[in-house]
Amino acid sequence: MADSMQDNLEQFLTEYCKLVTAGFRERWNQHIPEIYHNEISEAVGGLAARQATLAIEFARNPGIWNGHVAPIILRCMTDTHITLAWILGAPQERSKEYIRFGLGQEKLYVEYLENESQQAPGGELDDSVEELIRLRKSWLNSQLMEWAIDVNVGSWSGKKTREMAAEAGCESLYRFAYVPFSGSVHSMWQHVGIYNVEPCLNPLHKYHRIPRECKIFCV
Amino acid sequence: MKKKPLNGYARKGKRFIPPMKQITGMREQSYIDDLLPELIWLGLIHDRMGYRFGADLLETIIELSKNWLKSGAPINYAMQIAYGGLSEEQKAEIVNEWRKREWLDDIQHALAPLVLLYDGFAMAFVGPPPSVITREGLILRIKECVKKHIDKYETPGVVLCGSLLLTRLMAGTITFARDIELPDLNAVVERPGSEEAKRAASFMRASAMTEMAMLDPPKYWPRYFWNRGAELSPCELAEGVQ
Numbered sequence: 001m002a003d004s005m006q007d008n009l010e011q012f013l014t015e016y017c018k019l020v021t022a023g024f025r026e027r028w029n030q031h032i033p034e035i036y037h038n039e040i041s042e043a044v045g046g047l048a049a050r051q052a053t054l055a056i057e058f059a060r061n062p063g064i065w066n067g068h069v070a071p072i073i074l075r076c077m078t079d080t081h082i083t084l085a086w087i088l089g090a091p092q093e094r095s096k097e098y099i100r101f102g103l104g105q106e107k108l109y110v111e112y113l114e115n116e117s118q119q120a121p122g123g124e125l126d127d128s129v130e131e132l133i134r135l136r137k138s139w140l141n142s143q144l145m146e147w148a149i150d151v152n153v154g155s156w157s158g159k160k161t162r163e164m165a166a167e168a169g170c171e172s173l174y175r176f177a178y179v180p181f182s183g184s185v186h187s188m189w190q191h192v193g194i195y196n197v198e199p200c201l202n203p204l205h206k207y208h209r210i211p212r213e214c215k216i217f218c219v
Numbered sequence: 220m221k222k223k224p225l226n227g228y229a230r231k232g233k234r235f236i237p238p239m240k241q242i243t244g245m246r247e248q249s250y251i252d253d254l255l256p257e258l259i260w261l262g263l264i265h266d267r268m269g270y271r272f273g274a275d276l277l278e279t280i281i282e283l284s285k286n287w288l289k290s291g292a293p294i295n296y297a298m299q300i301a302y303g304g305l306s307e308e309q310k311a312e313i314v315n316e317w318r319k320r321e322w323l324d325d326i327q328h329a330l331a332p333l334v335l336l337y338d339g340f341a342m343a344f345v346g347p348p349p350s351v352i353t354r355e356g357l358i359l360r361i362k363e364c365v366k367k368h369i370d371k372y373e374t375p376g377v378v379l380c381g382s383l384l385l386t387r388l389m390a391g392t393i394t395f396a397r398d399i400e401l402p403d404l405n406a407v408v409e410r411p412g413s414e415e416a417k418r419a420a421s422f423m424r425a426s427a428m429t430e431m432a433m434l435d436p437p438k439y440w441p442r443y444f445w446n447r448g449a450e451l452s453p454c455e456l457a458e459g460v461q
Contacts, residue, residue, distance in 0.1 A: 036441060151225060152233060
């Protein structure tokens, strides 16, 4: 009986993953890429591929279908949905901004790495750091020369996610998925207070909360 | 003391602007997006007949253009857009000159992918090649040509950039102050990889981007060229065509 249920679940998940892949391909095949303004299809295609990848990886790993990890993935998928929906409202301008923001963040990271590698005493950092810098710089320069990259430390869209969701018509997704799952992503009390502590049963301790060990999930 | 990250960047609100972009009037120009589509016709010529022939071909056009009335707007005949503004008589003059020199067949063969596959190619007046080339063959040629010229740091791309400067030198529309030590531009082809070649290549790339900024041609051809590429052949991934 148990074996049969497991087989059914496995078959269901395999079919689900095939469906996600087929759905992604069907959509991509209908898309005519704009090569001159390549940012549009790169951003839109990349975000759609990410959403499909997250859905498939999540489905393939039942071990993370719990309140600790699932909201992290789901919040990420909600974010992807809102970002994609908002970009599609003005694809040319917003996809460019989305990509340039990412390049700026990468540029900043490379600067941190370079700074660290210059300051480190001889031999403390191995060659792999230099190689990491070289690879990341080459990824940057293949898209926009480093010297032309702005670094934006604010929101990439210049808006809050709530505003983006409202503009893209996904306010309910923001309210009922983004907000609750954010607690899990940022390890806020509304998540930690439920999932990572439990009441001590000793009345003398005022029923204070104590860390809940994860072993109860390690079945 | 640790060096501050983003040294030289200027903060504007939540955005840090890199030093080069703080210069007033600075505008981004892209070799791949905008310049390559304008010059790719010359790449096809180079692929078939070599760099020397490309230079000779430009020279014939410059010579002919000396008798044409100038419109006032700056023109560089290395760019395909320059031919869009020619009169039918001027186009015929060019074709006749190439025919007289027995170059026309070769040029028609070389430019066939652009003439036959890309509507609105400004040099379509040269006409199709005398013999039939399959559509697949044409696509393969333009694909190979773009692949070869897409890197402005490799010799074919450098020569394309240099053709803008070469055209100006031939036309006598550019002069250099005496104290500027000009590199030997031939070094790019004759001694690739040498220090002299690197200096010349850098000079050519800088001149090309300056020329592009100065002319600021409309973007309809580059945009069409790249989007047409997506219509002509599908995306390709490492493991095969998608």
